[in-house]
Amino acid sequence: MIVLDKVDKVFPGTTIPAVNQVSFQVDEGNICVFVGPSGCGKTTILRMINRLVEPSGGDIYIKGKKVSDKGVNPDELRREIGYVIQQIGLMPHRTVEQNVSLVPYLLKWPEDKIKPRVKYLLEMVGLDPEEVSRKYPYQLSGGMMQRVGVARALAADPPIMLMDEPFGAVDPIVRGRLQEEFLRLQKEMKKTICFVTHDINEAIKMGDHIVIMNEGKLVQHGTPMEILSEPADGFVKDLVGTDREIKLLELTKSKEIVKRTDDIPSEVWEKDSFILAIDPVQRALETMMKKDTNIVGVRDETETIGTISWNDIKKLINKISGDQ
Ligand SMILES: Nc1ncnc2c1ncn2[C@@H]1O[C@H](COP(=O)(O)OP(=O)(O)OP(=O)(O)O)[C@@H](O)[C@H]1O
Numbered sequence: 001m002i003v004l005d006k007v008d009k010v011f012p013g014t015t016i017p018a019v020n021q022v023s024f025q026v027d028e029g030n031i032c033v034f035v036g037p038s039g040c041g042k043t044t045i046l047r048m049i050n051r052l053v054e055p056s057g058g059d060i061y062i063k064g065k066k067v068s069d070k071g072v073n074p075d076e077l078r079r080e081i082g083y084v085i086q087q088i089g090l091m092p093h094r095t096v097e098q099n100v101s102l103v104p105y106l107l108k109w110p111e112d113k114i115k116p117r118v119k120y121l122l123e124m125v126g127l128d129p130e131e132v133s134r135k136y137p138y139q140l141s142g143g144m145m146q147r148v149g150v151a152r153a154l155a156a157d158p159p160i161m162l163m164d165e166p167f168g169a170v171d172p173i174v175r176g177r178l179q180e181e182f183l184r185l186q187k188e189m190k191k192t193i194c195f196v197t198h199d200i201n202e203a204i205k206m207g208d209h210i211v212i213m214n215e216g217k218l219v220q221h222g223t224p225m226e227i228l229s230e231p232a233d234g235f236v237k238d239l240v241g242t243d244r245e246i247k248l249l250e251l252t253k254s255k256e257i258v259k260r261t262d263d264i265p266s267e268v269w270e271k272d273s274f275i276l277a278i279d280p281v282q283r284a285l286e287t288m289m290k291k292d293t294n295i296v297g298v299r300d301e302t303e304t305i306g307t308i309s310w311n312d313i314k315k316l317i318n319k320i321s322g323d324q
């Protein structure tokens with residue numbers, strides 16, 4: 001869906017590339033998260049995708065079309081791509097309603113289509129349209145502003161979203177809630193999303209795919225599981241942290257390591273120690289501790305499908321700790 005092929009960016013007056021030979025692909029309907037320290041080139045990559053910044057070298061394709069082609073009109077391109085900018089960037093002298101309706105307005109949607117769209121979007125991001133539509137950005141909390149920023153980027157229903165630290169300006173609790181709400185929305189929307197953060201935990205939670213950057217270069221890309229279980233080098237290892245075993249337990253679904261069997265030990269029935277197939281392996285561990293046992297049963301929506309033992313969990317952890 002989005003392809004970068006050996007993309008470079010050297011800003012005028014500088015010698016060190018802000019982005020250096022970066023290649024990757026974002027599949028349709030996926031969230032690709034870019035993570036890395038400040039100044040590593042994350043924002044520059046997003047801005048090259050919608051041509052707010054022109055690459056110095058390499059090619060960028062969207063749906064097979066080279067977007068850096070002379071024939072492509074950058075303004076039209078940008079209207080097809082929702083963009084949540086790093087500093088939220090709401091227009092301070094416009095109301096929430098005017099901010100959210102900006103792109104549909106530019107696209108000359110009829111008035112009677114715009115108003116219901118704004119109402120729908122505000123509700124979708126968890127705001128009360130009655131309460132906030134006529135307010136100005138300064139009258140909102142940081143979390144509310146970020147929701148408005150997301151609603152604005154979604155306004156014209158673009159197939160692609162670029163989101164630059166969209167939940168950066170709020171405390172961890174609100175951030176967690178926004179992340180979950182957004183993932184729930186994404187299940188229905190299935191947008192192709194490039195999402196920037198410098199928080200590896202956010203990357204692991206939000207990403208179908210993670211691209212790790214350092215000093216303009218792509219250091220590693222892969223699924224959260226691949227990044228956690230096989231960090232490419234010391235930089236990635238430090239970035240994912242010393243608690244990657246715990247993250248792996250949170251990330252791995254029980255159904256991925258369940259031993260499928262009809263033969264559920266009587267102890268599991270007696271102690272009623274069951275978890276769901278969609279629960280993280282972490283839940284299996286918690287249940288073992290709570291019920292003072294070393295085996296749990298696993299159920300899907302309709303039936304019992306197998307067991308997870310303490311040994312199965314140990315194997316999962318050993319898989320990644322072996323190389324430390
Ligand atoms: N317009 C510009 N002119 C010159 N240098 C720039 C320009 N924009 C960005 N840079 C430089 O390019 C590098 C990458 O910047 P970028 O904004 O992409 O980083 P980032 O990964 O988004 O960082 P942060 O996490 O702090 O937002 C930095 O060294 C920055 O100083």
Ligand SMILES: [Mg+2]
Nearest residue numbers: 042043044086
């Ligand atoms: Mg940035």
